[in-house]
Amino acid sequence: MPSAAHKRTRVAKSRVGLGLRIRRNWQLYAMLALPLIWLAIFAYWPMYGVIIAFKDYNVVSGIWGSPWAGMKYFERFVESYQFWRLIKNTVYLHVYELVATFPLPIILALCLNTVRKKWFSRTTQLITYAPHFISTVVVVGLLVVLTSPNTGVTNKLIGLFGFGPTDVMGDSGMFRHLYVWSGAWQTMGFAAIIYLAALTSVPPELHEAAIVDGASRLRRMWHIDLPAIVPVAVILLILDIGRILSVGFEKVLLMQNSLNLDVAEVIDTYVYKIGLASSVPQFSYATAIGLFRSVIGLVLLVLANTFARRFAKSSLW
Amino acid sequence: MSAAGGTLPPDERRLGAGAAIQDTKSDKIALACIYTALGLFCLAVLYPIVYVLSASVSNTKRVSAGEVWLWPVGFTLDAYRAILDYKSIVSGFGNSVFYAVAGAVVATILTLLAAYPLSRKGLPGKGIIMAAFVFTMMFSGGLIPTYLVVHDLGLLNTRWAMILPTALAVWNVIITRTYFMVTIPEELVEAGKVDGCSDFGFFWRVVLPLSKPIIAVNLLFYAVGSWNSFFNALIYLTNEHLFPLQVILRQILLQTKVDPSQMADTSKLAQMQELQQQLKYSLIVIGMIPPLLVYPFVQKHFVKGAMVGSLKG
Numbered sequence: 001m002p003s004a005a006h007k008r009t010r011v012a013k014s015r016v017g018l019g020l021r022i023r024r025n026w027q028l029y030a031m032l033a034l035p036l037i038w039l040a041i042f043a044y045w046p047m048y049g050v051i052i053a054f055k056d057y058n059v060v061s062g063i064w065g066s067p068w069a070g071m072k073y074f075e076r077f078v079e080s081y082q083f084w085r086l087i088k089n090t091v092y093l094h095v096y097e098l099v100a101t102f103p104l105p106i107i108l109a110l111c112l113n114t115v116r117k118k119w120f121s122r123t124t125q126l127i128t129y130a131p132h133f134i135s136t137v138v139v140v141g142l143l144v145v146l147t148s149p150n151t152g153v154t155n156k157l158i159g160l161f162g163f164g165p166t167d168v169m170g171d172s173g174m175f176r177h178l179y180v181w182s183g184a185w186q187t188m189g190f191a192a193i194i195y196l197a198a199l200t201s202v203p204p205e206l207h208e209a210a211i212v213d214g215a216s217r218l219r220r221m222w223h224i225d226l227p228a229i230v231p232v233a234v235i236l237l238i239l240d241i242g243r244i245l246s247v248g249f250e251k252v253l254l255m256q257n258s259l260n261l262d263v264a265e266v267i268d269t270y271v272y273k274i275g276l277a278s279s280v281p282q283f284s285y286a287t288a289i290g291l292f293r294s295v296i297g298l299v300l301l302v303l304a305n306t307f308a309r310r311f312a313k314s315s316l317w
Numbered sequence: 318m319s320a321a322g323g324t325l326p327p328d329e330r331r332l333g334a335g336a337a338i339q340d341t342k343s344d345k346i347a348l349a350c351i352y353t354a355l356g357l358f359c360l361a362v363l364y365p366i367v368y369v370l371s372a373s374v375s376n377t378k379r380v381s382a383g384e385v386w387l388w389p390v391g392f393t394l395d396a397y398r399a400i401l402d403y404k405s406i407v408s409g410f411g412n413s414v415f416y417a418v419a420g421a422v423v424a425t426i427l428t429l430l431a432a433y434p435l436s437r438k439g440l441p442g443k444g445i446i447m448a449a450f451v452f453t454m455m456f457s458g459g460l461i462p463t464y465l466v467v468h469d470l471g472l473l474n475t476r477w478a479m480i481l482p483t484a485l486a487v488w489n490v491i492i493t494r495t496y497f498m499v500t501i502p503e504e505l506v507e508a509g510k511v512d513g514c515s516d517f518g519f520f521w522r523v524v525l526p527l528s529k530p531i532i533a534v535n536l537l538f539y540a541v542g543s544w545n546s547f548f549n550a551l552i553y554l555t556n557e558h559l560f561p562l563q564v565i566l567r568q569i570l571l572q573t574k575v576d577p578s579q580m581a582d583t584s585k586l587a588q589m590q591e592l593q594q595q596l597k598y599s600l601i602v603i604g605m606i607p608p609l610l611v612y613p614f615v616q617k618h619f620v621k622g623a624m625v626g627s628l629k630g
Contacts, residue, residue, distance in 0.1 A: 021441050027516035028434035032446065035431035035485060039449060042482050045466050046458025052465075063465075108358070111351045120352070125620075126613060127359045130366070133608040135545030137563045141570035141601050142365050145372075151594055153368060156383035185362065193620060217344040242455065250548050254571060268460070275461045276552055283461050290459030298456050 053288035073288035082270065087245075090266040093252070094244050096176055101184045102237065106229055108188060109195035110221050125196075128189025139186055140254040143178060144169055170259040179255060183248065198232045199225055234308050242301030245293045267293050366605070373397070373598035381594065396599035406569075409562040410603070413544055416479045416561055421540035424484045428535050429528075431490045433520055436497035437506070450487050460552075467553055478553035479561065483546070489535055496531040497524065530618040537615040541608045566604045570597055 022029070048063075053073060055066040077083060108128070115121045131139070147154050147168040155165040168174045202224060210220050249268035256264045267289060275286025367387060372380050376391030384390045400406050434440060435447055457463070463482065472478040501524055509519040525532070547563035554560060 018441055021439070025434075025437075025440055025516070028437060028440055031430045031516075031520070032434045035427050035490075036446070036449075038427060038481075038485050039453065041470075042463070042466065042484070043453040043457065044449075046462035047456070048458075049462030049465055050458050052462065108355075111355055114348070114351055115355065120355075124355050124359055126616060128362055129612065129616065130609055131362060133541055133545075133612045134605045135547070135563055135566075135608075137545075137547050137566045137570070138601050138604045141566060141597065141604070142369060144571060145369070145594075145597050145601065146365060148594075151381045151383075153383070153386070159383075185365075189362065196620075216341065217347045253548075254567065271460055272552075276464060283465070287459060287461040290461060294456055294459055301455055 050287060050291050052284050053291045055284060057284040057287075069284065073285045074292060076285065077289050077292060082265075085262075086265060086267050086270055089263055090245055090268075093176055093179065093266060097180045097183060098240055098244075100180050101188065102233075102240065104184055104188045105191035106195055106226075106233060109192040109199060109229070110225055112192065112196060113199045113225060114217060114221060125189070125192075128192070130189070131186040132190035134186065136248075136250045136254060139182060140251060143182055143255070147178075169255070170257060172260040172263045175255065175260040175264050179248075179251065183251070194232055194236070195229050198229050202228045238301065238304040238308055241304040242297050244300055245297050369598050369601050369605075373595065373602045377595045380598070396595040399596055400599055400603065405557060405560065405565050406562070406600070406603070408558065409560050409565040412559060413562040416476070417540040417544040419476075420480045420484070420543040421536045423480055424486070424489075424539040425532060425535040427485045428489050428493055428539075429525075429532070431485065432493035433497055433524060435490070436494045436501070438503055450490055454487050464552060473553055474556050474559065476559060479543070479549060479559075482553075483542070483549060486539070486542070489538060493531050493535060496528065500527055530621060533615050534619045537611060537619065541612070544608055562604055566600055569600060 052063055052066065054069060054071070055063075056069045057063065057066045061067075112121050112124060115124070134142075146152050149155055149165040149167045152165075154168070159165065168178065206224050207220055210224060215223070245267055249266070249272075252264060252266050253269050253272065256269065271286045271290045271293075274282050274289075364387075368385070371387060371389045372385050373396055374392055374394060375385050375389045376393055377395075379385065379390045431450070435443055435450075437443070458466075467473060467478055467482055472481065505523065506519065509523060514522070544561075545563065547561070547567055550559075550561050550564045551567075554564075
């Protein structure tokens, strides 16, 4: 989109020496200083700290002074009886969430886009955004009080149909459903924003032409609106695939109880438990498991991106 | 007929082209279904919220008996009075307000400082710096190494631990940067230079006044994020006086821990146990209301922000 004038200034600029350009912009670099210091300390220092996954870390010797341990901790994790259980729980939960909830905001956005009464569309958006601003603790709290076997409203409701009260939160068979659908309740409205934004780029002429050709409303949604959303959806899908081993950790941790732990223990909660919550913290082992997860996430992200670039013609980079 | 769409005001065209054209029967049915589905979804979103609000101001026994379905039964504010007597809830509320306000201010300043230079054309090294930011979205040191950094800096059990480690969200930097690229044209920057304006001066006098919407969005997102977060407090804080509200909520709502020593007046303990269930409803309300009161005011801006962001996102 750069105009001819822009191009000319850019060409002119590149003729000026690099050193001079850096000096001229020193104030911009000065502005960047604080954020970069933050980035170095809180993002890249921990990345350096990851090497404790290859060491027998102890607090006294510090990161560098601790003895090397090689791949010991990775081998221990892969061979441990927890390994397949954790992988299965994590992947299962994430894939279920992805398949069940990924299409929902798209459908919501398509519907909202079709609504012609502005007040209706605005009110619906206002209401459906609300759960996004509610904390995970409160959402899980809501689940607990609403489904409580003694006082919860859901048990009163099924009681009307003659079913006895059940403790859904303590039922390991229900854990995944509760997790996924309460997540849909919470995120669906807000997630639709980005699709609604993509829909504003659809030129009205397309719809006019389609109407003249006698296309029905549903057909226009399918053939005009949906294709406008696809590139955005592909990018979000790639990002989601990269996160396949890192499910909504806070929420899983909050929903865990002694009764559902067999399905509710995922990689991240396990890392937290052996690394920080245990009385004998195993820093190196926990870091190794976390690193294992991050690397697989990164690899999946790159693979998904390559795949998307080849077949869907849209990608992150 | 094809001209019909063209004569409509732009808004009408955007929302549904050809509004002037009569809907066919099947279109009417489809529309009716869409309206109904959206309406039902709104009800599904609202119901738990309204129910908890009602239950929190209803008579305890009648809530337990299942008499409350939508509106309060036997109106009482006992549960809220009990909350005021519980010291850690009051101090948690105060702490959360502090973390949210201080955290949002620090984070927004950092975000603006990062986003503006990165929005400028032809800044040497811009690509590398941007890549350094974006890479952290895809890969991170993980829980333990981050904890060790906070530990080594001596931030454990300080208020800083609630503000600094999460002070910058790369996603916000990207959205803010895109906002600057779209709203601050290069011509304006050049004009500023011709008038002898330094980069600092231009940022302060021209960019910031033009960026109120994106500043509001950043403040809102960071404040809400801080208000709602509990995990940082869980791992970085052990001093109860520093606990934010969410940690207290977790103790009472999910771990059902009620600590008698937190009661201002122990004679109320019996009453407290009776109110336990009630207390849960009112606590949920207390934890959920502040963000819900704020977001509608900023909604217009973040929707616009997402639109701008998605242009180049």
